[in-house]
Amino acid sequence: MSTANRFDIPTPEQTANVDAAIESRHSMRAFLPTPVARQVIEDILRVASRAPSGTNTQPWQVHVLTGVARQRLSDRIMAVYDDPTELAAHSEEYAYYPREWVSPYIDRRRKIGWDLYGLLNVAKTDKARMHDQHGRNYQFFDAPVGLMFTIDRVMQQGSWLDYGMFIQNVMIAARARGLHTCPQAAFTQFHRLIAEELQLKPEQQLVCGMSLGFADPAAVENGLVTERAPVAEFTRFLEG
Template sequence: METLTVEDAITSRKSVRAFTKDPVSKETIKKLLNISARAPSGTNTQPWKVYVLEGQALHNLCEKVCAAYDSIAANPELEKEYQASYDYYPSKWFSPYIDRRRENGWSLYGLLGIAKGEKDKMHAQHRKNFEAFGAPVCIFFTIDKELGKGSMLDYGMFLQSLMIAARGEGLDTCPQAAWNHYAKIIFPLIGAKDNEMLVCGMSLGYVNKADIVNTFHTPRVGAEEFTTWLS
């Protein structure tokens, strides 16, 4: 396998939403987690706690969360029973973030041929989150609830390190906050405790190049737009 430069590893990372069934060895996953654990954290607190699911354990969890997700579609009243573990997004959206969010959503749905209002198709696409997009591995990340906001910053560095390290092994990822609504189903299955909060999940595996969803490429605002130079 070719060795990637740091730049290539970072810029080749993208959210992959269809994986092959090819397995990833425990040894490789352990290697990736040990690399990620080199991420910095305030006073070296290392707030990460990780649960790796594969095989039957992953299959069972996906089945249960998919059933809950489907039950909400059948009875929207049930949605309030599945509150997100924390506020990832603002309660009220505003520009320019709402515009980027909309562009992202509609570009992805457009690519997949899903038009506005096609609820069943949207449900089916979003449901793939809870099948870990077909990946052989899904990792769940929790944090101690008592830790401060800064620890979430540390966590982000850990997660990005993991995604970049995965590139180095020819692997791809999709970080997933979608799971955060289903902590009450996930926690008993993974053995997480009451003092933990679900930060997100992450599908890990080899990209399915044949699936059109993986041709999706997201734009970025250039540095000239978000940077102020002072001298």
């Protein structure tokens, strides 16, 4: 356990380490097969559980998949994903994205898509390769660890806000240990299949999935770093 005093002023080195963990985090889409020790996963989740939540409700529930369990889930999803008839029977349980896109959000969405496909030399008309690349989600981009996050259906919008902070903590704690992640809403389309495979209770709702492992430094797609708007673009300072 950490011996840091919660009232201490961080040293410049500590501040730089935290900033580095945050700024070096970006979604990886290709991982090495190198295993991640269970103790490391537990340490990441323990640290992440310090995320704030309204009245300390701690709404997160995590399902860790490795080895045969991870591969079995991937195989089941891919069998459906590659079958247009079967795929049509699966849809998201909640709307992650807006029903009507407006600028600047649609512009950012399009840019990351074409930036990724550009790195992979996937043409705009190459639907087969786009399908294959999207399907990489369901193979956890070859990461040895897959995480599934669920929440009790009784919890409301505020708890989903809390959940986002927990997921961010998972990703930052992973970076502090030399690991990378890819948070994946793509899994929500297959929530019924995932609930079956993980034997979830009816009151558990899938929030999203995540790939966790050591990033493949040779994979060209891992060179994609998305742009961020400058602080002045999304911030107002009201003084006096």
